[in-house]
Amino acid sequence: MLADIVEYLACPVCAHEVRLAGDTLRCAEGHAFDVAKQGYVSLLVGSRTPGTADSAAMVAARAEFLGAGHYAPLADALAESVRLRIQSANGREGDAFRRDRFSALPDAAAEKAYRSAAVAREAGAARQEAGHAEEPVIVDAGAGTGYYLATVLRAVDRGIGMAFDVSKHAVRRAARAHPRVGAFVADVWRPLPIRDGVADIVIDVFAPRNGPEFRRILRPGGVVVVVTPARAHLSPLVQELGLLSVDEEKERRLARSLEGFEEADRRTVEFDLELDPGEVAGVVGMGPSAWHTEATELAKRISSYVSRETAKKREKVVARAAFQLSIFEASPRSRAVP
Numbered sequence: 001m002l003a004d005i006v007e008y009l010a011c012p013v014c015a016h017e018v019r020l021a022g023d024t025l026r027c028a029e030g031h032a033f034d035v036a037k038q039g040y041v042s043l044l045v046g047s048r049t050p051g052t053a054d055s056a057a058m059v060a061a062r063a064e065f066l067g068a069g070h071y072a073p074l075a076d077a078l079a080e081s082v083r084l085r086i087q088s089a090n091g092r093e094g095d096a097f098r099r100d101r102f103s104a105l106p107d108a109a110a111e112k113a114y115r116s117a118a119v120a121r122e123a124g125a126a127r128q129e130a131g132h133a134e135e136p137v138i139v140d141a142g143a144g145t146g147y148y149l150a151t152v153l154r155a156v157d158r159g160i161g162m163a164f165d166v167s168k169h170a171v172r173r174a175a176r177a178h179p180r181v182g183a184f185v186a187d188v189w190r191p192l193p194i195r196d197g198v199a200d201i202v203i204d205v206f207a208p209r210n211g212p213e214f215r216r217i218l219r220p221g222g223v224v225v226v227v228t229p230a231r232a233h234l235s236p237l238v239q240e241l242g243l244l245s246v247d248e249e250k251e252r253r254l255a256r257s258l259e260g261f262e263e264a265d266r267r268t269v270e271f272d273l274e275l276d277p278g279e280v281a282g283v284v285g286m287g288p289s290a291w292h293t294e295a296t297e298l299a300k301r302i303s304s305y306v307s308r309e310t311a312k313k314r315e316k317v318v319a320r321a322a323f324q325l326s327i328f329e330a331s332p333r334s335r336a337v338p
């Protein structure tokens, strides 16, 4: 898979293109990055992994929880949004080559517009002939185990997935998430090791968002699909366990953190979760409280809540999952001039 993805990568040191030579990615300046035996590549530069990287235990808890299918309705909703977006983008491209689309223009202008669309189409065809199928490129920033990216790739049936995360424990798993995924250790807060204008879609599920970098790597017409927890997420667990709740400012922060983008669409995805005691611990361990509350204190609160619930003869704890799924388009004012 890596061989098909290399053309979209940029050297994290000098930003030049890289090539795969044996088990090493190398740029013309001689910067080299080994492919790990698990199939991922660390493109992290600098000596320290940022403190926000998920630990091995957090990644294992996430993999188990997601593997049990609890968030499958969210993954499916995300995949459907991406599929529709790609489908409509393809429709628009196909449309651009229809001569009658230009017929409302004065003759000379129509001919010019048609010709330039035809040039674009020929460039696409040339890429295809050169073996670069016009496959949509989907970048997952803060991909974790690659669970969402894999669901998206299954839904779009063509397309290349690039998973980036700063945690090598996460990236190891992401590398195995789907045959069309390439997985890389990288810090979303630094220049992404991706070439300009190559991504059709960036997905970002509960992970840091770097607006200017997302803007740089997207093709014209590309979008960022962002998933964040909604206010009702994990009620009543949040109240019962005294967890960190979605803060009131979050939505405004989200808009600010995607400076240069406009929210073109937003929907809420909600469903019930039925959790056994271990899974309550799992879902809490995946959220921000795992970072901010002492583990033994959390475990104590969970066990007392679960025993109160089971005393009511309930085998499972029911909680609400609630998310915002937003699509961001580059705002016209900041669109790069071709």
Ligand SMILES: C[S@@+](CC[C@H](N)C(=O)[O-])C[C@H]1O[C@@H](n2cnc3c(N)ncnc32)[C@H](O)[C@@H]1O
Binding pocket: 050, 052, 053, 054, 062, 141, 142, 143, 144, 145, 146, 147, 148, 164, 165, 166, 167, 170, 186, 187, 188, 189, 204, 205, 206, 207, 208, 286
């Ligand atoms: C809440 S998890 C979400 C993971 C995945 N999107 C999912 O929903 O399963 C946040 C992820 O962001 C990663 N992360 C945190 N800081 C990062 C950074 N600066 N650059 C890249 N990834 C980062 C963490 O390692 C973690 O895997």
Ligand SMILES: [Zn+2]
Binding pocket: 011, 012, 013, 014, 015, 016, 027, 028, 029, 030, 031
């Ligand atoms: Zn280089």
